[in-house]
Amino acid sequence: MSLVTFSFPTTALFGAGVLSELPKRLQILRIQRPLVVTDPGLLSTSSFELFEQALGEKKKGKTWFLYYGVHPNPIEQDVVDAAETFRANDCDGVIAIGGGSPLDVGKAARLLVRRPGFGLARFYDEPDWYGLAPLVAIPTTAGTGSEVGRSSVITLAGARRKVVIFHPQLLAKLVFLDPELTRGLPPGLTAATGADALTHCLESYTCPVFHPMCDGIALEGIRLIVDALPRAYRDGQDLDARGKMLVAAAMGAVAFQKDLGVVHSMAHPLSTICGMHHGLANSLCLVAGMKLCAERKPGLYRRVGLACGLEVMKYSDAEADQRTIAFLAEFLAGLGLNTKLRDHGVKEEHLEALVAQAVEDPCHKTNAVPVTKEDFRKLYHEVL
Numbered sequence: 001m002s003l004v005t006f007s008f009p010t011t012a013l014f015g016a017g018v019l020s021e022l023p024k025r026l027q028i029l030r031i032q033r034p035l036v037v038t039d040p041g042l043l044s045t046s047s048f049e050l051f052e053q054a055l056g057e058k059k060k061g062k063t064w065f066l067y068y069g070v071h072p073n074p075i076e077q078d079v080v081d082a083a084e085t086f087r088a089n090d091c092d093g094v095i096a097i098g099g100g101s102p103l104d105v106g107k108a109a110r111l112l113v114r115r116p117g118f119g120l121a122r123f124y125d126e127p128d129w130y131g132l133a134p135l136v137a138i139p140t141t142a143g144t145g146s147e148v149g150r151s152s153v154i155t156l157a158g159a160r161r162k163v164v165i166f167h168p169q170l171l172a173k174l175v176f177l178d179p180e181l182t183r184g185l186p187p188g189l190t191a192a193t194g195a196d197a198l199t200h201c202l203e204s205y206t207c208p209v210f211h212p213m214c215d216g217i218a219l220e221g222i223r224l225i226v227d228a229l230p231r232a233y234r235d236g237q238d239l240d241a242r243g244k245m246l247v248a249a250a251m252g253a254v255a256f257q258k259d260l261g262v263v264h265s266m267a268h269p270l271s272t273i274c275g276m277h278h279g280l281a282n283s284l285c286l287v288a289g290m291k292l293c294a295e296r297k298p299g300l301y302r303r304v305g306l307a308c309g310l311e312v313m314k315y316s317d318a319e320a321d322q323r324t325i326a327f328l329a330e331f332l333a334g335l336g337l338n339t340k341l342r343d344h345g346v347k348e349e350h351l352e353a354l355v356a357q358a359v360e361d362p363c364h365k366t367n368a369v370p371v372t373k374e375d376f377r378k379l380y381h382e383v384l
Contacts, residue, residue: 262289
């Protein structure tokens with residue numbers, strides 16, 4: 001009998017305007033000198049203005065410090081620099097605000113605060129990562145779900161490949177899911193990040209690992225996304241849609257503690273080699289990946305179709321899959337996500353390097369069906 005662990009421990013505060021709770025919650029967590037980790041693009045946004053208003057002015061000996069050098073696809077130096085800023089200012093906690101990249105850097109920086117000079121490539125050589133500085137995570141996009149995840153995805157120095165750093169201690173102590181912070185997200189980024197959340201839910205549900213709790217969460221996440229993402233895309237001021245997308249993104253990340261699949265193994269190299277946004281990469285590979293899985297495991301997407309609101313029970317396994325995949329292809333097209341990789345700078349000469357990294361990526365090892373190097377080559381050609 002195999003041992004399976006079920007765990008959903010993150011505390012999250014949800015609702016429009018909930019960020020006003022931040023000062024009180026920092027006091028409860030005994031964080032008086034937080035390091036704020038973000039990216040340069042967020043500083044001029046209304047989301048960061050709301051955050052500054054909530055955090056308050058420097059007063060009564062309490063203050064906060066800022067690291068905003070995070071790259072769109074975070075690199076190890078981002079983590080090093082954030083940790084150095086933490087130590088230089090004698091900080092006692094981290095507030096990571098933004099998309100998945102700042103959240104991942106904020107998580108990982110605490111490792112290098114604990115072990116100065118420690119290279120992240122040696123992360124798994126050190127089993128004792130307990131006692132990290134507390135983290136408060138505040139997403140301003142609805143996609144990665146990094147705020148509730150136990151991992152951080154970083155491109156290592158000199159490696160030019162993304163690695164997943166996983167440890168339960170990387171979890172945030174507190175998460176703020178405030179749809180007010182996502183109102184200003186442009187339609188294209190709303191679509192790409194939402195497609196990332198959708199891919200998380202789809203791939204975690206079809207991952208063959210036994211985890212019925214995650215399966216239920218993934219299917220409900222799909223239902224929420226199908227309802228809310230088109231509305232958030234059309235009207236960024238729709239707080240109901242924005243809120244549901246924040247929740248669905250968090251649900252996708254909770255669900256993928258089961259693990260992911262072939263689409264993520266295709267998407268990760270597209271970010272490291274071609275600089276593509278992770279959510280966009282997932283969206284452009286999703287339909288091709290689903291088709292491959294459905295061909296080899298008919299009936300895989302019937303319950304996904306039900307979550308999408310489709311009447312698929314009266315059809316054969318193969319037809320239920322086809323109808324579900326066709327619906328999602330049209331769904332993505334309605335969000336402007338029906339382009340090809342070549343429309344985003346990916347070239348034929350990139351393919352062999354993409355295939356090589358995809359084969360090495362661990363996500364496909366828990367795909368619904370086994371995939372080979374030749375499968376990756378065919379899939380990339382299909383979406384190029």
